[in-house]
Amino acid sequence: MTITVYVPLLVTVVLAVLAPRAARRLPPRAAARSLACAATVTALGWLGSLALLSFTGLAQIPEVAEQGHWSVAALRAADPVSLAVAVLGALGLAAATGSLAVAAVRGTRHLRWARREAAALPGDTELAVLDDPVPQAFALPGAPGRIVVSRGMLRCLGDDERAALLAHERAHLRGRHHLYLVLWRLTAAVTPLLRPLADAGGFVLERWADETAAAHVGSRTVVARAVGRAALATTAAQDRPALAATGGAVPQRVRALLGPPPPPRALPVVAGAALLALCCASLAEAAFDSERMVVTARSAERAAATAPADTAGSGHPAPVATAPLAADPEAAADGARHRHHHRGAHRPGGRA
């Protein structure tokens, strides 16, 4: 527990640094799936770690201990987590769940909004054209989703490029890319550390749709030209300058399309999977330790309760613990022995 409970937090930090960079080198579909998987597991691991840390603090409150029938003294002696850390954990957990709830409400609202708008667009065709000279194009998820493109956008593209644009937006709809986006938003709400994963995810989805479009029109150069031309036309039509934050994505997409297709790579995926497995195993072990600690504290409490009866000479032998165990140091030592034993026995299996 001393170390294992922090491992998910550490894995989150490591992935927040490494995963976005690795994702940009993978084929985009594999990258999107890996990022979704990594974000989900680390977000859950993050919540689990904070929950365990705050539980150890909460369990030391006498009223809570009384409800749970465990000995505060034994717990405190066995517990490797300081109260300050436990309080931090509890605050972190409250913040994470609060912001997750907000993000979930907003995500649901946005999905509903998109669905409503998709249904309200004129016509029943896949493509809805906006009679608008300002170039814009996006996929509006719904049942069914619609491709929304303005007249201005269609006019700035050549024949092949229009086909590429439609194939790109279609790839978003068919691949249900909006669900990935919502998922990343939720995980980034759990901890801001996962925001880089969400940003990389957005980029990787565009690349995925670009590559699907390239396969459809049979040319990656055509897609590159379509993306570039559309971006230049969009920027020219904007009355205000683009936000600096969005800068860079389009040139990177164009460059990736003009270069050779990204080869599949096993190493980043395997390394990422190993990190996630470590995260899960550590969390499981920390949870197991935590439960063990409670069991020990409970038996200490029971021993303390039966001890006066023993000294009164009623004659029952205490089944679990001898009378002196009620004294704190002994209970702590017992707890530590238990945990140590468990760890020795289980670690190799848990990590495999």
Added chain:
Amino acid sequence: MRERGSEVAGEPSGRRARGELESSVLAVLWAADRPLTARQVLAELPGDLAYTTVLTILSRSHDKGMLVRRREGRGHAYTPARDEAPDTAARMRTLLDRDSDRDAVLARFVSGLSAGDGQLLQRLLTGPGRGRPAEES
């Protein structure tokens, strides 16, 4: 290399392919600045399609009220029907401008460019092949 031809011939997913083709035809007509005949639409569409396929799509779309047509020679010339919901475009744009958070669910084709990006993009597009595709940013 092109999957398009076989997809349009469409043995397994005929309905889906027809939907895609409908989108392509609509896009061609909206991009044009004058009415187009079926043959002209066919010329603008990539891939090799049958003339009759395009004709069918056009008349079906016309029946649905998405296109208007006028006689031209022995056939018709088509334009998109415009005034169905004139406020849709404006409403879409203001909704999107006001709440950028909605980008969470809709994937835009392109984002705006910073000034430097614009120049970089021009360079990338004017010099394909001799660019430096492997360069890392």
